[in-house]
Amino acid sequence: MTIETTGSTEQDPSPGEDAQVGQSALWPADSDANGAFSDRPAVCEFTDTWYSYGGGEPAVEDVSFRVRKGDFAAILGPNGSGKTTLLRLALGLLKPARGSVELFGEASSRFRDWSRVGYVPQRVEGLGIRFPATVEEIVEQGRYRGFDPLAIFRRHGQKEVLDALEVAGISHLRSRPIESLSVGQRQRALIARAIVGRPELLFLDEPVSGVDAVGRDRFHELISSLNREHGMTVFLISHDIGAVMQGATVCACINRTVVFHGAPHHLTGEHLSELYGFPVDVLLHDALHEHR
Amino acid sequence: MPEIFQFDFMIRALIGGSMVAILAPSFGLFIVLRRLSLIADTLSHVALMGVAIGFVTSTYPTFVALLATTSSAAGIEQLRSRGRLPGDAALAVFLYSSLAIAVIVISKSSGFNADLFGYLFGTVLSINDRDLWLIGILLVVVVLFVASFYAELTQSAFDQDLAHVSGVRVTATNLALAVLTGATVTASMRVVGVLMVGALIVIPVLAALRLARGFRTALLLAIGFGLLSVWIGLAVAFYADLAAGGAIVLTTVVMLALAEAIGRLQEYVVSRRIRGSTDRSDLETARPPDVALDADKD
Numbered sequence A: 001m002t003i004e005t006t007g008s009t010e011q012d013p014s015p016g017e018d019a020q021v022g023q024s025a026l027w028p029a030d031s032d033a034n035g036a037f038s039d040r041p042a043v044c045e046f047t048d049t050w051y052s053y054g055g056g057e058p059a060v061e062d063v064s065f066r067v068r069k070g071d072f073a074a075i076l077g078p079n080g081s082g083k084t085t086l087l088r089l090a091l092g093l094l095k096p097a098r099g100s101v102e103l104f105g106e107a108s109s110r111f112r113d114w115s116r117v118g119y120v121p122q123r124v125e126g127l128g129i130r131f132p133a134t135v136e137e138i139v140e141q142g143r144y145r146g147f148d149p150l151a152i153f154r155r156h157g158q159k160e161v162l163d164a165l166e167v168a169g170i171s172h173l174r175s176r177p178i179e180s181l182s183v184g185q186r187q188r189a190l191i192a193r194a195i196v197g198r199p200e201l202l203f204l205d206e207p208v209s210g211v212d213a214v215g216r217d218r219f220h221e222l223i224s225s226l227n228r229e230h231g232m233t234v235f236l237i238s239h240d241i242g243a244v245m246q247g248a249t250v251c252a253c254i255n256r257t258v259v260f261h262g263a264p265h266h267l268t269g270e271h272l273s274e275l276y277g278f279p280v281d282v283l284l285h286d287a288l289h290e291h292r
Numbered sequence B: 001m002p003e004i005f006q007f008d009f010m011i012r013a014l015i016g017g018s019m020v021a022i023l024a025p026s027f028g029l030f031i032v033l034r035r036l037s038l039i040a041d042t043l044s045h046v047a048l049m050g051v052a053i054g055f056v057t058s059t060y061p062t063f064v065a066l067l068a069t070t071s072s073a074a075g076i077e078q079l080r081s082r083g084r085l086p087g088d089a090a091l092a093v094f095l096y097s098s099l100a101i102a103v104i105v106i107s108k109s110s111g112f113n114a115d116l117f118g119y120l121f122g123t124v125l126s127i128n129d130r131d132l133w134l135i136g137i138l139l140v141v142v143v144l145f146v147a148s149f150y151a152e153l154t155q156s157a158f159d160q161d162l163a164h165v166s167g168v169r170v171t172a173t174n175l176a177l178a179v180l181t182g183a184t185v186t187a188s189m190r191v192v193g194v195l196m197v198g199a200l201i202v203i204p205v206l207a208a209l210r211l212a213r214g215f216r217t218a219l220l221l222a223i224g225f226g227l228l229s230v231w232i233g234l235a236v237a238f239y240a241d242l243a244a245g246g247a248i249v250l251t252t253v254v255m256l257a258l259a260e261a262i263g264r265l266q267e268y269v270v271s272r273r274i275r276g277s278t279d280r281s282d283l284e285t286a287r288p289p290d291v292a293l294d295a296d297k298d
Helices: A083-090 A136-142 A159-167 A183-197 A213-228 A241-245 A269-276 A287-291 B007-035 B038-056 B061-081 B088-105 B112-119 B129-148 B152-156 B160-166 B172-194 B194-211 B215-240 B244-279
Strands: A004-005 A044-051 A058-068 A072-076 A099-105 A117-120 A201-205 A233-238 A248-255 A257-262 A281-287
Touching: A044 A083, A044 A136, A044 A233, A044 B088, A058 A099, A058 A233, A058 A248, A058 A257, A072 A083, A072 A213, A083 A099, A083 A233, A117 A183, A117 B160, A136 A159, A136 B152, A159 A183, A159 B038, A183 A201, A183 A213, A201 A213, A213 A233, A248 A269, A248 B007, A257 A269, A257 B061, A287 B112, B007 B038, B007 B129, B007 B152, B007 B172, B007 B194, B007 B215, B038 B088, B038 B112, B038 B172, B038 B194, B061 B088, B061 B129, B061 B172, B088 B244, B112 B194, B129 B172, B152 B172, B160 B172, B172 B194, B172 B244, B194 B215, B215 B244
Parallel strands: A004 A281, A072 A233, A072 A248, A117 A201, A201 A233
Antiparallel strands: A044 A058, A044 A099, A248 A257
């Protein structure tokens, strides 16, 4: 298997120099993924986290890592590796069996300040049965700020909704029924829904599965720009390594436990072989060359 | 004045039926979207158990049914949300156990078979003032609930996890929805009977979903289809001397067929328009299919 990824091989230290392999060598408390000192606060932190469904084999085993404010964190791993379980733990949808998961310094199961968090799921339960909502109505849902007895009378078209639609590149689809959109367009609508409240931290669970290659690239460009230009911290689950590496600033490879954790350009074939269980070659594209 | 309005029992049937026609699809929309249509059927069997116990203990049967359905709805929701049983399995447990209790209670007593028949197939023509008051109070509670918690209900219907991350108290919303569904089932039971109560909750909603593009439109259309079904069904039953419950439910099916026909006609017209645009090599101006009502647009 050959995986193509991007990175500046001329300027960066040799791959693996400060990458950390295995659960025992995780982000030190006072350094970021590149090993440099960082005083950026952690917005999402797993500490010795364990979880198993129905008391069976652990789906997540002794995982520890943190995502700091401003990071674009890509969580990679094969199917069934526990990536989505980690995300559900982070969102307080599951409680860890052991260890802790914190959002903005508070246990995720008790976290209530959801205006700081956006979420784009892989699939939505309500779609597929003629869900009666326009794109605008779905994006509007992202502005929920607690009980509002007059919500049924509220009009659409507030500036925030229009802005979010524009950032997601789907202003022209605002009046279309959500069910009439393509998979890629739906995911953009869900991005708009997630960012309309201007969250600090954006979780995405394999948002481009089922989207074609061109759509995937554009989608990853959008996520990168949300991170770089809008300052959102991104926690992206994916198995599309090459595409993710274009924008990610840190990377965690998960196979029930942390296999690799560090800057994306330090990810080697050795790490990926350990992750996927078979030999993997990594072709590093020099981003600088590509732009010449 | 038409003959149908000259009888007190018909006036009461129209008032009671209209209130139920607003109640049932209001909840039905959220239940159908959450793929829980079977809950109406389950709770109607629980209501039957309540009616049987009410008869045996000489208590107001509708009131006992109301207690049984609301408490069972809460129990089903608890089992489902805690993951003890999958959603449909929890429904099956409640459906069959309450039906078994109803059968046993009925078999051990005698003398109310005729009344029981009315509860099974609907007794809207013999609806009394006490029933009207009960349905009226429920209607006020339900309308206030749906209007006040509109945002929470639509978020939960779209996706439970997304709703949670938006800050919606999903468990509490689901519990309230389940309990009030139990109450709605009990109220609807008087109009179309235990065996057909699910139809009034589900079928007008399906008709509305065929045509509506926005959530508010769907809600209003579902209520509209419910009201039309009750009014037309009662009129047909009155003039043709048919069972009112059956006539109402069959009318909901006709409404669904009508909605399907209108939907297909709209699709046909739009596809013709697009084909016309294509023939004129005017592909850029061809709009995507736009086949639904557009009442939610600003």
